[in-house]
Every structure is written in structure tokens, then in C-alpha cells.
Amino acid sequence: MSTAQGVPFLKGHGTENDFVILPDPDGTLELTASAVRRLCDRRAGIGADGVLRVVRSAAHPEAWERAGDAPWFMDYRNGDGSVAEMCGNGVRVFARYLNRAGLVPAGDLAVATRAGVRRVHLAAGTSPGAEGGAGPVTVRMGRATLSGEPVTVAVGARSWQARNVNTCNPHAVVFVDDLAHAGPLTAPPAVTPEHAYPDGTNVEFVVDRGERHVALRVHERGSGETRSCGTGACAVMVAAARRDGHDPAADGTPVTYTVDVPGGRLVITERPDGEIEMAGPAVILAEGVLDADWFAA
Numbered sequence: 001m002s003t004a005q006g007v008p009f010l011k012g013h014g015t016e017n018d019f020v021i022l023p024d025p026d027g028t029l030e031l032t033a034s035a036v037r038r039l040c041d042r043r044a045g046i047g048a049d050g051v052l053r054v055v056r057s058a059a060h061p062e063a064w065e066r067a068g069d070a071p072w073f074m075d076y077r078n079g080d081g082s083v084a085e086m087c088g089n090g091v092r093v094f095a096r097y098l099n100r101a102g103l104v105p106a107g108d109l110a111v112a113t114r115a116g117v118r119r120v121h122l123a124a125g126t127s128p129g130a131e132g133g134a135g136p137v138t139v140r141m142g143r144a145t146l147s148g149e150p151v152t153v154a155v156g157a158r159s160w161q162a163r164n165v166n167t168c169n170p171h172a173v174v175f176v177d178d179l180a181h182a183g184p185l186t187a188p189p190a191v192t193p194e195h196a197y198p199d200g201t202n203v204e205f206v207v208d209r210g211e212r213h214v215a216l217r218v219h220e221r222g223s224g225e226t227r228s229c230g231t232g233a234c235a236v237m238v239a240a241a242r243r244d245g246h247d248p249a250a251d252g253t254p255v256t257y258t259v260d261v262p263g264g265r266l267v268i269t270e271r272p273d274g275e276i277e278m279a280g281p282a283v284i285l286a287e288g289v290l291d292a293d294w295f296a297a
Contacts, residue, residue, distance in 0.1 A: 006289035009039075010097060011046060014089030014137075014282045016227035016263025020048045021097050021284075027059035033081025035295065040079040046290075049223045050087060051077045052094050063112040070112035072098060078222030086115035086168040088230015092137040092282035095120040100284050115168035116142065137282045141231065142168060143274040144238040147196070153203055154190040155183045162191070162203075163239040167276065170201040170221075171235035175243070179207055179217050185225035204232045206240065214240050215260035227263030234276045237268040248272045 010021040020039045031053055040048045053075035057063035063073035074094045076087045091111055098104040099122050106124040110117050123135030147164035153174045162172040172191050182205040189203045200221040209215050216236050218229040237257040246255040248270050256269040266280040
């Protein structure tokens, strides 16, 4: 796309995990790691945890083979400019944008990501711009993989045994007595052994709130502490279910947990076939045009 007249953008969030959305249907926008960092800068840029570039699958080399099943590709970047496989809150916001822009109707749709195709259901309802959007957005997040290798997470003088759970992104899930024990989370918690996460990991600190009800804080690789993490909430749900003796694949009964994040609430279900479904809000709150010279600098 030509940037001579500026670069259109929108701002959205899912449980306050916030994103700059860049519509680029033909895949012609040059999006460097430096540009992503500047966009996500909360003082000198728009401010966000990450960037969602909206590209037709047929126009992107990583997604063209999926174009027949999923016409739109979510090119997600972390706030530090690094490329990520998936973002659970991001895919809900991405779907909300597609509906708002008139590119897809409410109902069922498929979104291509680097972690594969994600099935999304957009509930029909109120104005897409309202808080919570047009009803909740539900995403089929795929299956979780749990490693049996012991993992340890440390913050200051405290350390805990953690559960290694992969939900397209890597996670270390720690159950603690108090969320304050995670500390300020201004730096990544220490995770050992290092070979368990060769590309780094997200770390979730979790407390119980009630039966099948937990709350978390999260440090996301490439973004720092965020208000929410969708794939992390799914990892937490699975880790909590196994701790509590629930395994839908083994007992044939789906299990649902409520997961509170600092930015809101997600409802997550694991089905007997292993598929995890996450439901929560997705909000588009602003749109505008980035200055062409600023973006090109």
C-alpha cells in the first residue's frame, strides 16, 4: 500500500490486552521490527502490547496455502517487534475488526495464523463499537501439549515448580498463594532449565478464586507484564484442570473454568476431543491515520 497519504490504523483490545491494527489487505506495507516497537511505544507511539496486521491470506507467503479455508491472515507482532505464532486475545480483536470493516458477517469464520487456522464465532448483537463489541467472541484455540519435564520459576528469593504447557505459544504456569509474590514483573522471571524453552516463554502466576475459578498475572515474552494473555489463560485452565483431577480426553466430560485476568474475564472450556474454546470480549475503540513521515522514519 502507498503510505504517501498516511497509514490507516485502528486501536482495539481484548480484556485490555491491546493492539494496533494495521489494515494491509494486499500485503504491501513494510512492517519492520523497528516500526512495530515505535507503534507500541506508550509515550512516543500509539501504545500497545502488539500489532495485528490484516492481510489477505492469498497475498502473504506464510498463509497463501490456507487461503481457500481462511481468507484472512493475522500477522501478529509482539511489542518488541518479534514475530509470534499466535495471540488468543488478538485473534478475537482481529475477527472483530473484520466484521466492523464489513469483510465478514457475524457468525462463524476462519482466521489464518502462524499456528494454523483458528475457528472463530462472532455473536450477533449490539453495536460492534460498544464495550464488549457485538457480544462475546469465541475462538477454538487448538489443543494443549503438556510436558512432564520439571520446570522451576524464580522471582527474587522465591521459587516454585511450574507446569510446562504449550498452547501454540510456550507457557510456564505457577500456582502461588498471592499474586503479589510475582513481584513487579518488570523483567522476565527466571525459568530453568533453559533448554525447556529455547525461544523463551510466557510465565503465568495463578491463584484460586473458587471452584473452577482462577485469577492470573502474566509476563509475556517480548511484551512484559500485560493485562491479559489469551493463550496463557488457556494454558492456566488446562494446568488447573489437571491439578484438580479433570481430563476431558480421559473421562469424556468437558470442563469449563473462569479465568480472571487484570483486564477482565475469560471463560475457557476444554472438550473431550482436546479442543480448547475461549470466549471473551473484543473491542475496537479508535481509528485514524498515522503520519506518513513518522511511519517512514
